[in-house]
Amino acid sequence: MTQILNGFGRRALLGGAALGTGALAMPPVLRAQGAPVRIGLVAVLTGPQAALGTHLRDGFQLGMRHLENRLGGRAAEVLVIDDELRPDAAVTKVRAALERDRCDFIVGVVFSNILAAIIRPVTETQTFLISTNAGPSPIAGRGCSPFFFATSYVNDQNHAVLGAAANDGVEVGGQNRVIRRAVIITPNYQAGRDAAAGFKSTFRGEVLDEIYVPLTTTDFSAELAQIAARRPEGIYTFMPGGLGVQFVRQYRQAGLNIPVLSAFTVDEAVLPAQGESALGLFTGTTWTPTLPNEQNARFVRDFEGQFGYVPASYAAHAYDSAFLLDSAVRRVGGNLADKAALRTAIRAAEFRSVRGPFRFGANHFPVQDFWLARVGRRPDGKSQTEHLRKVFENATDPFAAECRMPAG
Structure with missing residues (x-):
């Protein structure tokens, strides 16, 4: 099930049946036992940069579709949050997702100024924030957080x-x-x-x-x-x-x-x-549609089949994030209350990435390969980026050494 929050208190359903007010008012004990896992998916969906957010949104939704809308065996719901590329709007909507809708995870974010605005409101509640694109260097270094992970890169x-x-x-x-x-x-x-x-x-x-x-x-x-x-x-x-x-x-x-x-x-x-x-x-x-591995081939084929356009890295990293959450929820047996165990489960990253092998560094950013690519034309006339040569292998970002991961 997917919902979209376009403004404080207003929601339009993208798929499935709307949540009733009873679900939102469910007591915490009952919710912990049987309610779906809720993910607030943050992306810019209005204005000239909306194409980037659309890729992010569609990539995550394809991942959830491949997971049959379940994370670690538990039913899952996605609330799509349009940050409007406005930090104040993003903070208001994310706080609503946490306080009113009780989201278990916040995922997404295209632009670094939006991430900088929401990271504190999210992590202060001990909610895990997974960035699928933005990776400002301060958060990778001295500003690293035990409740923040990135499936993308440092900027x-x-x-x-x-x-x-x-x-x-x-x-x-x-x-x-x-x-x-x-x-x-x-x-x-x-x-x-x-x-x-x-x-x-x-x-x-x-x-x-x-x-x-x-x-x-x-x-x-x-x-x-x-x-x-x-x-x-x-x-x-x-x-x-x-x-x-x-x-x-x-x-x-x-x-x-x-x-x-x-x-x-x-x-x-x-x-x-x-x-x-x-x-x-x-x-x-970090990724192109031409990288030769089975998970990537499935992702690109099904993405184009579902949405009718060639995916970008915004989509690929968001797709990976769905599988990361699935692996973490599965590892803790669906129990999201033990934050330390859940953090260990996310850090383990037991999933198949569209990039090939995947692991996190000490600052919760990926250790991964980077490629030089060039824009080419496919036989069907569409353009895509095509990998040429590997420039960095198993690269750790230069700010990881500055991270002193806080306890908690």
Whole structure:
């Protein structure tokens, strides 16, 4: 069963029968014994970045469908929360999900500013928060929490992939081109700053300029002219969602022939809108639809069959989160009251990931492989990211050493 919270106190049913008021008023003892596991799924579903949240939502819902809407053998319900990309709205709705709807887990979150807003209200209630995308570095380091896990990455990591790839070179026109001089352009918020830091952490060349733009930018003509004037050998950019659509289109319109290396700028969430403009551009990622393993093949096939579009990493990581919760609830025998046992069960991560082997590091972020990928066209005409080479293997994020996991 899935519900959606679009505003405080208002809900519209996406599937199944609506919950009655009696279910919401169920005494805690009875609820603990027989009520379904409740998951609050947080995603941006309005505005220009809604495509990203739609992938996240659909990926998690496919995971639940594959699990027959059960977690560890217990019936489960998903309440979809539209955070509207507004921290204040996200906090209000998440608090309602915890206090009124008594959600057992909060899952999701595309943007780091939303995660930063809700992490304290969630973890202070000793409710587990599973991020399927956002991974700001402070939460991976000194701000780590025993009630927070991520199935994605630390923001910096995908960007560090591109710095390392630039050093070794990328194939352009059949030739390998090493990038020695680059310009960085990202949005001016935490994840954008993390992106620049991640790229610079591995890039051995010269950064000619760092350009930071507002999240509301739609016209990049001035910035592209500035980049062209610096004559770099490569552009590094992080432009998620609608930002990426505009940037890539305008990059092509400007007639630039500078290799673009990016993270979250060209992915399956925006490729349909970018069209041919994105072909051949590079990205750093933990996952692509082409990774060769059985779980991934099933995920991609069934996702396209169910929703009619190619999934992005937002969907893949959310899909993994459903199986992570299933493994944890199963390991504790359905008893969610023992928080220490449940935390140990989540940390064990006894499930098959679409990425292959999966395990958590000491700060509850994955230890995993990272790939250089490029946008290509499939035989059916659709675009997708395609893995080229493994850049990092079993990588631990650079902030894990700063985490001193609090007890409790």
